[in-house]
């Protein structure tokens with residue numbers, strides 16, 4: 001295997017309460033790839049992401065990130081390899097933006113510095129630089145609860161920038177944003193991934209956005225990968241087959 005490989009999923013099966021949710025999934029992603037994960041509700045997209053970040057463990061098979069098993073890394077090691085952006089941003093609402101962004105440094109710092117930083121932010125330059133890239137540097141000392149949805153997602157991305165992982169997973173990163181904000185955030189995260197040579201895998205409900213912003217599209221249905229190809233090779237027939245039998249959105 002070449003040294004560009006960032007994610008290697010081998011024969012992964014995951015069951016919940018006896019029911020198979022992912023079946024024999026194989027997937028290999030290289031450094032710098034911008035991948036959209038699509039498929040009907042219940043296909044297993046979030047489960048796959050939670051397995052990649054190590055929140056869940058596979059019943060069979062293995063997942064390697066940068067050639068190491070995520071389940072064998074400590075939190076400091078795994079934070080350097082993989083970070084996650086969620087639909088609901090999971091920011092702490094009642095603290096200033098700067099503290100939320102600096103949570104991205106916690107694995108680097110250890111407990112004491114992290115604890116102190118909750119009251120007196122440490123290494124503020126990291127937070128400033130990240131917020132500047134997101135275009136919201138002026139919000140640094142505002143309460144997180146006062147940001148708009150789009151600004152919150154930018155703050156969550158700034159926290160990821162500070163964490164600086166090799167692989168970024170985003171589970172429906174824009175589905176709670178209005179179209180203008182959704183497009184801005186997608187443009188930001190895909191361009192950032194490219195300029196910083198990171199790998200991005202995002203689960204998406206919008207086919208249109210998947211085609212517009214991503215290089216590779218993976219279609220999942222009922223726990224299996226049904227297609228995996230460059231965006232230009234994914235035609236409407238493949239998309240229709242993927243969502244066949246589903247209520248259209």
Ligand SMILES: Nc1ncnc2c1ncn2[C@@H]1O[C@H](COP(=O)(O)OP(=O)(O)OP(=O)(O)O)[C@@H](O)[C@H]1O
Pocket residue numbers: 016017021039040041042043044045046047048
């Ligand atoms: N913790 C859990 N316990 C039991 N079943 C679960 C659990 N998490 C997910 N499932 C089941 O696994 C299947 C896949 O769910 P998953 O959330 O991965 O789908 P998804 O593709 O992300 O769907 P959506 O597009 O709606 O977010 C579903 O049938 C779901 O009910």
Ligand SMILES: [Mg+2]
Pocket residue numbers: 045046047171203
């Ligand atoms: Mg999901």
